[in-house]
Amino acid sequence: MRWTRLCSAAVSAAALSVLVAAPNAATAPRDEPPCTAGTAPYQRELEKEVQRDVDGRQSPGDCAAIRDLQRRLGIRPADGRADLRTYRYMLADRVRRDPAERRGCPARTYRVTCVDLSRQLLWVQQGERLVFAPVPVRTGRDGLETRGGWHRIYWRNIDHFSTIYHVPMPYAQFFDGGQALHGTDADLFSSGSGGCVNLTQADAKRLWKLLRKGDHVYVWGTKPGTGG
Incomplete structure (x- = not known):
């Protein structure tokens, strides 16, 4: 009888150890697909x-x-x-991590929205400090290039609609004539805009919350595939 109880206890302990050691099928790591x-x-x-x-x-x-x-x-x-999407996000991450990558945009004591046409990126800095991390953008296509140099935001319209291109321009912040920073549902990694600086809807919304009328915008470089 004593031997039977000991054997039963040993078997139960062994079974328990197997149950504890076995991973749950729902949480077990799956093989990485090729x-x-x-x-x-x-x-x-x-x-x-x-x-x-x-x-x-x-x-x-x-x-x-x-x-x-x-x-x-x-x-x-x-x-x-x-692909181009991965390359642009990689560039944005590089600019975020390395202050030397931001040298094309002047550092000022006030807030500056930096639009790098060559790398198709936008960020906002104040002095050497990033206040809006770099994100990919889409700027003006050949013949309708986004205008370079210093600008200031002179008008903001959260629900703007373009009567020229017949497209919505949510979170529009105009900085030079009809050119604005605004959101779009279009693919940022193909073709170009009519001169505006296009952002994803989410990025445009965040930028809208940060910037104000009178804020400075600096545009430099050359969009790939354009003459200026």
Whole structure:
């Protein structure tokens, strides 16, 4: 009888240890799916960023490293493709992390909205301090370029509608003639605007809450694919 009780106890303990050690199927880590994206236009730039061999040809290791970068930057889908979207968000992150990357925009004691046409980025700084982190934008296409130099926000309209292009311009903040900072549902990574600085709706809303009439805007550089 005593032996039976001991054996039963041993079996119960062993069974308990198996139950405790076994991971829950719902929380067990799943195998990472293979990364299959092919070579894309910004392959070399992103290979350099993720510290892979820079040969301009996608490999499974390159794909996985770029996918990890996309996840860190919050890009969806994170598919490992070295596309323009990933490249621009990578540039924005670089400007956010490194003050030297902001030297194109003058540092002033007052708030300056910086529009970098060459990198298609916008951020706001006061002195050396970022007060609005860099985000990708879409500026004027060839022949309708966003005008460079110093400007000031002279009119704001949260629900503006363009009678020229017949499109909504939410969170519009005009800084030069008909050119404004505003939100759009259009793809920021194709073509260009009619001269305005387009942001995602979410970014335009955040910028609206930050800026005021009279704030300074500085525009410099050249949008890729335009004459100025």
